Amino acid sequence: MTTNSRVIEHKRVVEVSSTRKLVVGIVEVLIGLLIYFIFALKTASGALTRFVMTPGGIDQGFMADWILPSKITLTVLAIAALLIGIYQLIRGFGRWTNLMVGICALFLIFGFLVWQAADKQLNLAGMLSSAVLLAVPITLGAFSGILAERSGIVNISIEGMMLMASMVAAIVGSVTKNPWLGLLGGILSSILLALILGVLSIKYKVNQTISGTVINIFSAGLTAFISQKFLQHTPLLNTPKLFPRVPIPGLASIPLIGPILFNQNIFVYLMFVILIVLQLALFETRWGLRLRSVGEHPKAADTLGINVIRTRYMGVILSGLVAGIAGSFFTLGSVGRFDEGMTAGKGFIGLAAMIFGNWMPVGAIGAGMLFGFADAIGSKLSLLGSAIPPQFMAMAPYLITMIVLAGFIGKGQAPAAEGEPYEKE
Amino acid sequence: MSEKKKDLGLEILKEINEGQPKDEQSRKPFLGKAGIPLLAIFTGLVIGALLIAVTSQSVYAAFSESVGKGFSAIFNEVGTAYKALFTSAIGDPVRMVKAVGGDDVREIRQAFNPFLESLVQSTPYIFAGLAVALGFRSGLFNIGVEGQLFIGAACATWVGYTVTGLPAWIHMPLAFLAGALGGALWGFVPGLLKAKTGGHEVINTIMMNWIAFRLTEWLLSGPMTREGSGGMPISPLIQKTAEIPQFFPAPIRFHLGFFIALLVAYLIWWLLFKTTWGLNLRTVGTNPRAARYAGLSTTKSIIVPGSQPQHGARAFLGLRLRQHCPGADRQHPSRRRGACFHSLRHPAQRRNADDGGLLHPN
């Protein structure tokens, strides 16, 4: 007898499939060509792009402006992307393929900014800072999704939970004049919806997409009703106090990073705290092991004495809690007022971020930042007087979401039992 | 574990097709097939009454006087509201009887107008319900009817006002067709993504909704805006020749569209249950693996219905909106989002009978 735990060695044809290698390579080459022919050629040769590296309204963490010769920068970016693409087509990057795609995408975005801001100035730090802020609901939405799906429940109603929480947070925050109570109210309302989702999909085993959709519709309807009936006539109910910016002493004065990450409001910090707690809890604790086991193979968990039903309820309720924070962000951390449909699909984009991030908190925040950045570019460019209609820029996150879902960038591993009601036979 | 296992459409179909255990049916035979929709309407009315009671100032005022007064105030409020609902949906029975007894033709028409108006209003819901039902049957949860509607409306409108000089019998169907193609295109994308990549159609159709809102917003404030609209997102009026013919003079809007909707409903039922195409589609929708095994084209069947009956819905609504309430699009698109979700509920309540909430298949 030799060693027993031998891994089944399957022969593999190629590391990365040939079509994928080809498609990725072509995309990278196209990016290079795009940067050169659309951006670089249309830029006057003497033009300078000025990036401001300190967000407005900040009193610490200054950094000098960044001035680039537009045309040369664009040409360099184009050549770099072309070279990556050509190498990809000829040799392939193997397991670095995804990273290289990401780098090319960054080149594209950066090139786009350089082009748009040629002979003008653009507050890059401000854009990044607002990207972080815009990423908050998406990332928290993704965390919410992770909590539910890791326990085996597909929570498609994050959008509805966020919408409800944003309204309740606005009302409670306005009435009590205390944003903390507003946040609490938002969270509680979202948890209530999560409980409904839990009862429908765990107890009554309703198809989870349908129960989630029901909650979305209910939420959209009720918030619209209350908004029209009360909030629009009674400003007293819809003027919550915003959470202020809280610079973190010391860290906030680091140039560039300080203003972007450490001089934000409580929601940004909450996002990072939840990130760390969730990542550790999921993969290093008994709680996480059990939660994941229920999402992967509930029957196995059950045979080992784990209460599947209770664990799933816990997952869903925590999902509701995080969605509640995400929703409250809109009214208490960003806008300062409730508007109908103000979540604008962010809950669904959060689900896409979750999938993109491979059901991992760390991945989800990366994806969330990407979406936030796409959003920020849209809003900043319309300020810059870009020729591109703002409506088209606003479509970007939705398009990216669809691309992510289609798995063109690569598919992760979803929890195996997600979406399946657990029956004890 | 196979990916198909988590196939949403399949799950829904299973629930719809198998979700009625026999013992449950025997438990409430008096409700029969109509039971669930009736129960849903009843529940809706009860919840509506609760909401009216809770949100009415007069009820609070009455309760502060005495409990009895409070309850009578609730009855008052709810009664008034539902009476209004009834008379504006069906008509005032007293007036109807009187009008029929008299001989003023105009008065008869006007007495029955609320009912006719309801039929007019229900027309787009029939189409939209058909769209969702057909999606269901092919295993897709088409929640993006709203976006398909926006695009279809835009297309139909564009044909409606740019094409001139055609006789009505060509122009109107042409506008219909344009709307159908627009809606079909919008339904095609998530259908294709679902079939080819397995992308979740619920999320994708909602993303397509948002893209449609932004796109129409841009169209109506840019290329398709009405001259002199002062920046309002509103399109030019469509040509007379593109309008759907009405049966009665001006204030009564009852028109041919309602009958077209009935016809399409019947057609779809026939296609689904009497033709090879329908069997193919239902098989794909219920068990895509078996469909593949039996040599059916899964991709084609998933994509085609994704677009099919939206035809009517889109084109029709497109025309209707512009024709009779050109201001409808003046609102921000997100305002109008409710409409399609209503139509979505139809087939679900009616256990997906493929008639958009009209007939039963047997």
Added chain:
Amino acid sequence: MTPILELKGITKRFPGVLANDHIDLTLNKGEILALLGENGAGKSTLMNILYGLYQPDEGEILVNGEKVTINSPTDAINQGIGMVHQHFMLIPVFTVTENVMLGNEAVKQAGFLDRKKAADRILEISNHYNLEVNPEYYVRDLPVGVQQRVEIIKLLYREAEILIFDEPTAVLTPQEADELFKIMRSLVEQGKSIIFITHKLREVLEIADRVMVIRRGAMVGETTPAQADKQSLAAMMVGREVTLEVDRTESRPGDLVCAIEALTVVDKFQNVVVDEVSLEVYSGEVVGIAGVQGNGQTELVNTVTGLQKSLSGKITLLGEDVTHFSPRQITELGIAHVPEDRQSDGLVLPFPITENLVLCSYYQAPFAKGVVLQYPVILKNAEKLIEDFDIRTPSALTPVGSLSGGNQQKVIIARELSRPIKFLVASQPTRGLDVGSIEYIHKRIVQKRDEGCGVLLVSPELDEIMELSDRIAVMYRGKIIKVVENKGISKEYIGLLMAGVVPEEPPQPGEAAAVEVTF
């Protein structure tokens, strides 16, 4: 001595079925008790009651002479009862350590996992019982036999005294099964007690100390391997004399109906799952593909029937190159396919029998005129086939999903065999069926062969392959490593091939395997 476990009068009813009817059972310390019965006889129900997954309607359970109530698996674990399930209760994306400690985790403060401590304990158990499992591997990377040992470690980690093995050999090669039997022996030698659930007669005779036979929910007899033989056990199990062998005349191979040349198929992760397979099937013969599940049989069948694309190679059916044909084109050539998974591939469960019976031919005359389906013709067709193939159903319009497994399979067999076919691909045609249905389906397949149809039969049940095939091809890790005439060869020989070992000389029946298998 008090028995370690006693069941008294256990009764369990499901709607319409009496799954367990006053069952009494005793298990003594240090013995292997075989619980023998057909699929659906009630063995699993009984064991699920013992394991706390079901609650009995009547009866009591005694452990070490004391009455206990078992309401959940936790209770069972606390009573020292553990179960190796037929479908492993393992989480593929977890490591062995995580799988084993789940529910009984070693933790440091604040609930943080102590993986090291658990892994040490697993190694200790593994060494003690000679199980040779590496705790750091991910379960998805382990071969099935090792996964089963992980299941055993899970029980030992919880210090179970009573071990229930539910059909443990279903997924193993004969050699792996022998390995398992050795482990079971060493477990009882060290004082554990085992209940071994099976429907395989050979295994009962080989390993059990005592045999109890269960039929239609009731205990029908008890015996020992010394007093019984295959015939008597089979008769007890089924309730009548059964012929264990199908009458099979000599095959008369005719034309070449299926030629596979150097076929290579990869899965979506680019693993080679079918590796340069070449195989020929002639009319009038049954070629059986033996092999442990997951060695490429499914993919081979799917490629031949057009459901999956090949990477390279060529398939010729009835003289036509069908390598790039669609399933429908292949069906239209006169090929029938009985799919491996009848419920998800072969049938549309909510649809009535009528529509399921024309699933492959509904678009052709006489079932359709143009695009319009001819329902009266479809109904008549169904009524005839229900008669011909003895499908037990209340009506032709009954949804297939409400039929029993055997009758569902008969619907597929009826649909596929009633067409004029020249080549039949049958993948696990009798999986999970009762003996009566198995006999019937075997007869039909042999009948088709005698009519001159070529048959490609795939089954992980070696008995079935050896019973029906004229030639046997053994598949191992995507390769066909040997094709032999089914004449005078032994099970052990095929078993070795299934494990990937090619012996020099085919050993004769009865002769012990000469080669030591290494895993």
